[in-house]
Amino acid sequence: xxxxxxxxxxxxxxxxxxxxxxxxxxxxxxxxxxxxxxxxxxxxxxxxxxxxxxxxxxxxxxxxxxxxxxxxxxxxxxxxxxxxxxxxxxxxxxxxxxxxxxxxxxxxxxxxxxxxxxxxxxxxxxxxxxxxxxxxxxxxxxxxxxxxxxxxxxxxxxxxxxxxxxxxxxxxxxxxxxxxxxxxxxxxxxxxxxxxxxxxxxxxxxxxxxxxxxxxxxxxxxxxxxxxxxxxxxxxxxxxxxxxxxxxxxxxxxxxxxxxxxxxxxxxxxxxxxxxxxxxxxxxxxxxxxxxxxxxxxxxxxxxxxxxxxxxxxxxxxxxxxxxxxxxxxxxxxxxxxxxxxxxxxxxxxxxxxxxxxxxxxxxxxxxxxxxxxxxxxxxxxxxxxxxx
Numbered sequence: 001x002x003x004x005x006x007x008x009x010x011x012x013x014x015x016x017x018x019x020x021x022x023x024x025x026x027x028x029x030x031x032x033x034x035x036x037x038x039x040x041x042x043x044x045x046x047x048x049x050x051x052x053x054x055x056x057x058x059x060x061x062x063x064x065x066x067x068x069x070x071x072x073x074x075x076x077x078x079x080x081x082x083x084x085x086x087x088x089x090x091x092x093x094x095x096x097x098x099x100x101x102x103x104x105x106x107x108x109x110x111x112x113x114x115x116x117x118x119x120x121x122x123x124x125x126x127x128x129x130x131x132x133x134x135x136x137x138x139x140x141x142x143x144x145x146x147x148x149x150x151x152x153x154x155x156x157x158x159x160x161x162x163x164x165x166x167x168x169x170x171x172x173x174x175x176x177x178x179x180x181x182x183x184x185x186x187x188x189x190x191x192x193x194x195x196x197x198x199x200x201x202x203x204x205x206x207x208x209x210x211x212x213x214x215x216x217x218x219x220x221x222x223x224x225x226x227x228x229x230x231x232x233x234x235x236x237x238x239x240x241x242x243x244x245x246x247x248x249x250x251x252x253x254x255x256x257x258x259x260x261x262x263x264x265x266x267x268x269x270x271x272x273x274x275x276x277x278x279x280x281x282x283x284x285x286x287x288x289x290x291x292x293x294x295x296x297x298x299x300x301x302x303x304x305x306x307x308x309x310x311x312x313x314x315x316x317x318x319x320x321x322x323x324x325x326x327x328x329x330x331x332x333x334x335x336x337x338x339x340x341x342x343x344x345x346x347x348x349x350x351x352x353x354x355x356x357x358x359x360x361x362x363x364x365x366x367x368x369x370x371x372x373x374x375x376x377x378x379x380x381x382x383x384x385x386x387x388x389x
Contacts, residue, residue, distance in 0.1 A: 004034055006089050007088045008023070008038075008091075010040060010057075013196045016043055017165070022369055023035055024365060025365040025368065026372065035047065035048045035049070036051065037091075038051060040054040057096050072099060080103060088112065093137070095117070097120040101116070104116060104136035105135050115139050116133060118143055119144070120133060130150060130151070138378065139157045139158065140159070141161050144160075144163070144313065144360075146313070147160070163360040164364040169257065169279035169357075170257075170279070171257075173261045175261055182255075182258060185223065187222070187223055188219070190215065190222060190223070191227060191259045191265070193227045194208050196233065196273075204269055204287060204327065207327050207329050208287070209243070210329035211267070211336065212267075223248075224250065225249070225252060226249050227255070227260075228252065229253075233253075238251070257280075263282050264339075265340045267336060268284050268285070268286055270288040272309075277310075278357070281350045281353040281357070282353075285319065285320050285339065286322070287322045287332065295324050307323065308321050310352075313356045314352055320335050
């Protein structure tokens with residue numbers, strides 16, 4: 001590992017996108033930098049050295065983590081040992097707070113500049129984690145404007161950088177062009193995005209597909225496009241589709257933005273995909289389901305009235321959220337029918353989304369890279385023997 005190495009640990013597909021954008025922005029300012037840690041295909045395409053596949057950190061739910069805990073603890077110990085023996089220029093944890101904050105704390109204690117990219121949801125639940133964040137990193141990079149007051153209140157350095165997706169979506173991709181690329185007709189299109197993690201797809205896909213079948217039965221002309229995050233999720237979805245042999249649905253792998261651009265309405269798992277649907281200004285229904293024990297623990301600590309980013313960013317209920325037992329095919333179908341065929345209801349969502357999009361488009365990659373450079377400079381006395389940016 002060279003003395004110009006920046007370590008990045010990204011937790012899932014959305015972290016891979018953030019990491020790749022950050023790498024590009026940093027390399028523009030210092031082409032001699034190298035990067036390693038844990039990352040996905042977009043980061044690897046830029047020369048990133050990923051020590052393990054990014055999927056090893058993609059675990060959903062409090063209880064679900066327990067089955068993977070020995071592996072995750074061993075991996076974290078391995079990273080701590082590696083980077084305390086060979087200190088990098090800086091370490092950036094992207095999301096995955098339960099994994100990254102402990103790693104950052106250990107490296108910060110060894111005088112390594114640390115940055116946490118994507119604020120942990122201290123504003124939603126487990127607000128006590130704000131003190132863990134203070135111990136773990138020299139700077140928090142927040143994607144959302146309402147996150148800053150939580151850190152300012154505790155005198156923790158934090159920078160609002162905006163959201164990288166807001167800078168690139170829709171990227172000139174019109175609905176007409178997207179439909180042409182996907183060989184869709186000029187008729188109603190429902191996009192279905194059941195999540196990028198195996199557990200999300202397991203929890204949501206059966207009900208999503210059952211709801212889609214109800215809608216297509218009423219309107220045989222309705223076009224259904226199912227977005228699979230990768231090949232593994234496609235296999236998982238194909239298994240779920242066996243329960244609906246008469247359903248006419250197109251399965252598209254790795255082209256969620258194309259699918260969203262083509263859509264009239266979206267059925268989506270809560271998370272980054274809901275934000276992407278917002279940025280495409282597509283009316284949506286948000287759903288989520290955890291294991292009963294995980295949800296019980298989560299709900300006890302939840303401090304905000306919503307779980308989806310569109311509602312949190314708007315500060316009010318803009319989209320319907322169906323959680324846990326509410327995730328039922330008929331209820332899903334009823335809500336989607338309104339979004340597909342009631343233009344007034346659809347336009348009400350779209351107008352709110354346009355305003356939020358404008359707030360989030362701040363040149364996030366460049367802002368995040370500048371913040372990282374500032375942290376390295378601020379901690380220069382500790383890293384001078386390892387090279388400078």
